[in-house]
Amino acid sequence: MWKLYAVLSAVFAALTSILAKIGIKGVDANLATAIRTTVILFLSWGIVFAIGEHHAIRSLTRHNWTFLILSGLATGLSWLFYYKAIALGDVSKVAPIDKSSIVLTLILSYLILGEPFTPKTLLAGGLVVAGTFLLLGK
Incomplete structure (x- = not known):
């Protein structure tokens, strides 16, 4: 089931980029991120209350709170920089x-979580x- 959720995540992440680029036209990237975040806030809490x-x-423990807050800060910064990047x-x-x-996730999961590198993860x-460099090339 996790693979289905991962595929759906990729589909919606792709739509996020396209829809954001269309919606951000003539709008400050920080304002656009704040609007998007507000929608996500209501959607997330709506689901939590609905189920x-x-x-x-x-x-939740102090440990849960600490790392969920840090993750939220990282997500927020990622979105702010992403919106600024697609605006430009x-x-x-x-x-x-x-x-x-x-x-970066593969490297950090190895260093922080102790998840192993395998020949497959190194190749991937x-x-x-x-692929990133190929897409960015002229």
């Missing part, structure tokens, strides 16, 4: 650079880097 998970807030550049050039985060990471 009854809001009661689980009480069971082509989505077809910005998106591959943004998706090179895959390689190398191909992502090569």
